[in-house]
Amino acid sequence: MPRNVLSPILSLFRPGDADPRKNLRRSIGHIIGARPLNVGLYQLALRHTSASKATAIEGFRESNERLEYLGDAVLGMVIAEYLFKRYPYKDEGFLTEIRSRIVNRETLNGISRKIGLDRLIEFDGSRTRSLPARTSMYGDALEALVGAVYLDKGFPFTRRFILKKLLSHYDIDLVVQNNANFKSRLIEWAQREGKEIRFEIISEKGNSHYREFIAQVIVNEEPFATGSGYSKKKAEQSAAEKALELLQST
Amino acid sequence: MPRNVLSPILSLFRPGDADPRKNLRRSIGHIIGARPLNVGLYQLALRHTSASKATAIEGFRESNERLEYLGDAVLGMVIAEYLFKRYPYKDEGFLTEIRSRIVNRETLNGISRKIGLDRLIEFDGSRTRSLPARTSMYGDALEALVGAVYLDKGFPFTRRFILKKLLSHYDIDLVVQNNANFKSRLIEWAQREGKEIRFEIISEKGNSHYREFIAQVIVNEEPFATGSGYSKKKAEQSAAEKALELLQST
Numbered sequence: 001m002p003r004n005v006l007s008p009i010l011s012l013f014r015p016g017d018a019d020p021r022k023n024l025r026r027s028i029g030h031i032i033g034a035r036p037l038n039v040g041l042y043q044l045a046l047r048h049t050s051a052s053k054a055t056a057i058e059g060f061r062e063s064n065e066r067l068e069y070l071g072d073a074v075l076g077m078v079i080a081e082y083l084f085k086r087y088p089y090k091d092e093g094f095l096t097e098i099r100s101r102i103v104n105r106e107t108l109n110g111i112s113r114k115i116g117l118d119r120l121i122e123f124d125g126s127r128t129r130s131l132p133a134r135t136s137m138y139g140d141a142l143e144a145l146v147g148a149v150y151l152d153k154g155f156p157f158t159r160r161f162i163l164k165k166l167l168s169h170y171d172i173d174l175v176v177q178n179n180a181n182f183k184s185r186l187i188e189w190a191q192r193e194g195k196e197i198r199f200e201i202i203s204e205k206g207n208s209h210y211r212e213f214i215a216q217v218i219v220n221e222e223p224f225a226t227g228s229g230y231s232k233k234k235a236e237q238s239a240a241e242k243a244l245e246l247l248q249s250t
Numbered sequence: 251m252p253r254n255v256l257s258p259i260l261s262l263f264r265p266g267d268a269d270p271r272k273n274l275r276r277s278i279g280h281i282i283g284a285r286p287l288n289v290g291l292y293q294l295a296l297r298h299t300s301a302s303k304a305t306a307i308e309g310f311r312e313s314n315e316r317l318e319y320l321g322d323a324v325l326g327m328v329i330a331e332y333l334f335k336r337y338p339y340k341d342e343g344f345l346t347e348i349r350s351r352i353v354n355r356e357t358l359n360g361i362s363r364k365i366g367l368d369r370l371i372e373f374d375g376s377r378t379r380s381l382p383a384r385t386s387m388y389g390d391a392l393e394a395l396v397g398a399v400y401l402d403k404g405f406p407f408t409r410r411f412i413l414k415k416l417l418s419h420y421d422i423d424l425v426v427q428n429n430a431n432f433k434s435r436l437i438e439w440a441q442r443e444g445k446e447i448r449f450e451i452i453s454e455k456g457n458s459h460y461r462e463f464i465a466q467v468i469v470n471e472e473p474f475a476t477g478s479g480y481s482k483k484k485a486e487q488s489a490a491e492k493a494l495e496l497l498q499s500t
Contacts, residue, residue, distance in 0.1 A: 049480055057339045066334060069342035073330035080323035081400075084316060089307045092319035150331075155405050214499075226499050230299055242499060249464075249476050249492060 024120070031115050031145070032161055038152050041067070045144035046117075048137050050124035064144035071147030074155075075103055078162045086172070093234065097182075101175050102167075108139030111169050117141055142166075182240035186217065189247065195219050199236045202226070215239040274370070281365050281395075282411055288402050291317070295394035296367075298387050300374035314394035321397030324405075325353060328412045336422070343484065347432075351425050352417075358389030361419050367391055392416075432490035436467065439497065445469050449486045452476070465489040 021039050024046075028036045036042055045067045047053070052063035079102050083095045101107070112118055118138050146166075150158040183199070190197035196219070203214040215235035217224045225246055227238025271289050274296075278286045286292055295317045297303070302313035329352050333345045351357070362368055368388050396416075400408040433449070440447035446469070453464040465485035467474045475496055477488025 055339070060339045060341070065342045066345065069345050070330055070334045073327040077323040077327040080320055084320045084397075089305070089310045091310070092315045095316065095319050147334075225496065228499060238499075242496070246475065246492070249478060249488075 027116070027120055031117065031165070032149055032153075033165060034153065034157065036152055041148040041152050042145070043122075045071075045148040046120050046122055046141055048121055048123035048141065051122045051126065064141060067144035067147035067151075068140050069147070070150065071143035071145065072103075074150045074158060075143060075146050075162060075166075078159050079103060079167075082163060082167065093237065098172075098176060101178070102170060102172075105136045105139045107170075108142050109136065111166055112138035112142040114169055115142075115165070117145060182237050182244055186240040186243050189244075190219065196221070199239065201232055201235065217243045219243075277366070277370055281367065281415070282399055282403075283415060284403065284407065286402055291398040291402050292395070293372075295321075295398040296370050296372055296391055298371055298373035298391065301372045301376065314391060317394035317397035317401075318390050319397070320400065321393035321395065322353075324400045324408060325393060325396050325412060325416075328409050329353060329417075332413060332417065343487065348422075348426060351428070352420060352422075355386045355389045357420075358392050359386065361416055362388035362392040364419055365392075365415070367395060432487050432494055436490040436493050439494075440469065446471070449489065451482055451485065467493045469493075 021043075024042060025036055025039050028039070028042045044062065045064050047063050049063045049065060052061040055062050076099065079099050080095070083090075083098055087095065087098075118141075121137060121141050123137060146158065146162065149161055153161075187197060189195075198218050200216050200218060201213050202216045205212045212228055212230060213232050213235035214226055214228045215232065215238065216226045217239045225239050225243035227235055227240070227242050229235035229238050271293075274292060275286055275289050278289070278292045294312065295314050297313050299313045299315060302311040305312050326349065329349050330345070333340075333348055337345065337348075368391075371387060371391050373387060396408065396412065399411055403411075437447060439445075448468050450466050450468060451463050452466045455462045462478055462480060463482050463485035464476055464478045465482065465488065466476045467489045475489050475492035477485055477490070477492050479485035479488050
């Protein structure tokens with residue numbers, strides 16, 4: 001029997017199962033709280049690099065990486081504004097640190113699972129649900145989803161989606177409490193690893209009103225990272241932040 | 251004679267000079283192409299750290315740094331979307347690199363001067379126009395201006411302002427042409443400095459379909475920076491990018 005004769009009848013009993021796009025539309029609708037218009041965008045947002053598809057353009061394979069780039073920027077901006085308004089008397093160092101904790105890969109992975117996005121991702125091995133080596137996949141897909149929502153539904157909708165449906169999974173006060181600063185996090189790392197660590201101000205410029213300092217982190221008597229700032233404290237924070245980035249990338 | 255009797259008459263001859271806020275309103279109006287509503291926001295956007303003011307909150311001094319944080323995020327997002335749409339067949343690595351060249355501090359300093367923002371900045375020494383050590387001041391103020399415009403006039407206006415009034419100062423095709431990749435820029439640096447440099451893949455994970463590589467930059471036989479990526483080439487680019495960041499911060 002031809003498929004197109006049977007499927008409308010079957011779909012009465014298993015609504016939507018016959019049409020994966022319809023299923024996706026419904027799932028995305030639940031997640032974003034509105035009817036998606038361009039389902040293709042969401043399909044792309046959920047396609048991990050490992051399932052990337054060749055295109056008519058030679059050397060250009062399509063996956064959610066471009067949407068992730070866009071969504072990362074949209075998410076970053078909406079969170080920036082949210083924190084700016086929530087903490088009118090906190091400086092930009094605080095706002096930057098709290099934002100980076102909110103859009104942290106592990107946290108985004110968690111939110112992605114909470115809203116059920118993980119079950120929709122298409123990746124190499126997705127039929128057997130065996131995970132690839134890199135599990136930042138969930139958070140990446142969440143950022144890509146934000147990119148897709150932005151292109152599909154515009155800025156005001158996306159802003160509300162981020163604030164109501166994503167940020168609601170955070171306890172921001174708790175995030176702030178856990179805000180150990182970079183320097184103390186680096187010192188903890190050194191203690192854990194049995195390394196000797198110290199900070200040195202290696203340069204300062206400016207006059208009595210206006211100064212800039214360069215701080216260096218020294219690990220086991222070897223220069224490890226440097227950072228600059230308007231005060232010694234800020235320069236040390238910046239150097240410690242660079243050092244932590246280096247450690248994370250190894 | 252009381253000031254409020256004379257000033258309306260004087261202002262007929264030197265319009266606005268009697269009221270710095272009026273002057274600022276006019277100058278900002280020229281720059282953004284619309285009447286600013288909350289002039290205080292723009293005043294704050296133009297107040298460099300060196301001219302920061304104490305507030306009622308102990309330890310919290312007010313300058314344009316918070317608005318710079320917000321504007322940086324808004325600018326980053328609008329440029330991200332612009333490049334995403336302009337280059338539909340370029341990967342996220344390309345888009346990220348071109349964006350970082352557009353929002354590069356030196357470039358922003360230049361645009362800030364071109365639109366005349368530099369003459370409006372309030373900083374320590376601004377009466378004599380003697381410059382502080384740190385000249386990223388212009389670009390910082392431009393980002394803060396974007397933050398102020400966003401809070402004052404909303405997203406659609408700010409997006410148009412960035413695209414029409416700021417991006418118009420760029421020759422994007424030229425920016426793209428100058429897109430030397432990180433690895434070749436790092437190699438040029440090593441040649442200039444007479445350093446020996448090589449890249450090594452120090453780790454790889456995954457299966458035949460899905461891999462992640464860690465690359466290390468080695469300068470004069472010392473590990474210098476590492477980076478990761480889905481291909482050896484991307485891992486090397488990422489390591490070279492980290493190395494360039496380290497060099498810039500010293």
